[in-house]
Amino acid sequence: MTARPQNAPADHPVLPKPKIGVLIANLGTPDATDYWSMRRYLKEFLSDKRVIDYPAWKWQPILQGIILTKRPFTSGANYRSIWNNEANESPMMTITKAQVSAIAERCANRWGNRVMVEFCMRYGNPSTPDVVESMVKAGCEKILFLPLYPQYAGATTATANDQFFRALMTQKWQPAARTVSAYFDRPDYIEALARSVERKLGGVIPKRLVVSYHGMPKRYLLEGDPYYCQCQKTSRLLQARLGWADGVIDTTFQSVFGREEWLKPYTVEHVAELARQGITDIAIMSPAFAADCVETLEEIQGEIQHAFQDAGGKSFTYIPCLNDDPGHMDMLTALIAENLGGWI
Known part of the structure; x- marks a missing residue:
């Protein structure tokens, strides 16, 4: 729903109804298992200074000249062995979609349409900047960012937060933002x-x-x-x-x-x-x-x-990961509710 602000002139652009956003982030996945899809994904992942912190002059020649020449073949084969061929996506993508759907349903039951739940990937698609852009356009004036890592690490939680804040830097009207801490001991x-x-x-x-x-x-x-x-x-x-x-x-x-x-x-x-x-x-x-x-x-x-x-x-x-197990989804929803305190 969109409308002009009260008392605004007739030429004022219409604005979406204000919402609170919950953005859930996972590591990422290649778009496909072919050489070039794997190369793009690995290049983004292995160029992250949080993941590989060697100086660029030392690391990039190795990455560009050796690793990105050979590794897309072996990584592609590994992904093909587990690929969800029916949906044409990686299992992580399939599971993340199911998780977000389950959490969104729980949030809707609790708060109606006041909370918008989306997901992004640190590497690959849907990218963090693209999803932040779409959430701001949809009216999210506040965004809670939840990296799906129970234990904190610089190469996982921190780099996801980095990318989220870089995405916020591009916004003319920047939403208020919070990040969720590691939850390993809940x-x-x-x-x-x-x-x-x-x-x-x-x-x-x-x-x-x-x-x-x-x-x-x-x-x-x-x-x-x-x-x-x-x-x-x-x-x-x-x-x-x-x-x-x-x-x-x-x-x-x-x-x-x-x-x-x-x-x-x-x-x-x-x-x-x-x-x-x-x-x-x-x-x-x-x-x-x-x-x-x-x-x-x-x-x-x-x-x-x-x-x-x-x-x-x-x-x-x-023993499989928690995936979209109801107990896991209840826990993440409770974690979200606690971190939305004062916002809703």
Whole structure:
């Protein structure tokens, strides 16, 4: 609905009815699995200084000359193995759409049409600047920005916030803005994780539950990034909620890239070592991801599972991400409601 402001002259442009926006952000996805689509996506992702912080003179020749020549082929193959061919999109895109639809329905039931819920991707489409532009045009005078990362990291939460604020810089009439903090230690988030474990395992305690988080260079931790500590606390809180003894849950890190030392233990090496020690029945989950993606559907259930089995492992149970599970959607809606305090 649009109208001219009260007492405005006849030539004043019509304006949309004021709204509050909720913008949910995830990492991103290529538009397709072909070489050029993958190259565009990887170039944007790997050129982000929050992700790879080497000096441009050192990093860009490697990226442009070597990585972007070869990696689009292997990454494209990985995405093709999990691609949602029916919708012609990545699983992350499919799941994110379902999540946003569920959250929007909950928000509409609570606040009617006063709140507009949309989503964007940090890399790829729909881009953060495009969605911010459309929300402002739709009348959003206030926007709550929610990066879908339970644990804070400079390479995830911070870069998503950076892009959001860059998008706001282009607006003539800039909306008020808030960002949502990491939510790794919320009781309702831990409850959702625990219930996902209990549903998948049917109440059976595995010999080992490997809780695998996306990795990062160890140097980032030493420079002050809290991600490692928040991952460790997530695992501790999950263990306490499940009521399991010490030693059942192992915290590991996956997706190592380059030659620099990353957070350890590395998941792929750890599961193989478990198998060699005779622990041949394990479960694995990845709480750092709000939606299943190439790192969980291809890396965990491909490379990591194969490493476990090649070392003698037998039973490998993957516990899916929370995705659009109702408990997860209720938790995120509650998180949104708390952060909208004073606005609605």
